[in-house]
Amino acid sequence: MIALRPAQEQDAALLVELSRRAFDSDGDYGAPGPGGPPGYDDAAWQRRAIDWADYYVISLDGAAIGGIIAYSTAPGEYEMGRIFLAPEWQNQGLGREALALLWPLYPHAAVWRLDTPAWNVRTRHFYAREGFVETSVTEDGTVMFERQVTPAGRQ
16 A cells, blocks of 8 residues: 655655665666756755655555655645656556645645656656646756646645
8 A cells, every 4th residue: 555654854865765766767768877856866965855845755565665755836836846666666556646645635736836857758648647737848858847736626
């Protein structure tokens, strides 16, 4: 069973390990090389993110398999800073299950935003399936997404 729990400072090393494996595996999906978003492989950055954002550990039957970072940018507006799963747990519908647990935690959300690299067709498809719409592409190839939440869709 998938669950979310708030990350704690002592989770930083575990989140680094899961994040590094998840993002470095993007080479299998078109990444130009190993790497990821800022701080994906840095325990100090992970600890800071735990302090300033809503950082959740994604677990399956009690074992940590990934993470989600979310934060408010304005009243009713939220950003999903990232979602990641260790490679062996990807492409099994577990990310979708994790997001289904995330949405009710933000009953006042009217809009969610996120971004992903243009080369990452897999994540672009995932976000579109979850109701996100591509809104723009930046000069550096970052695809911006937005998900409108209707009052009926709020918990």
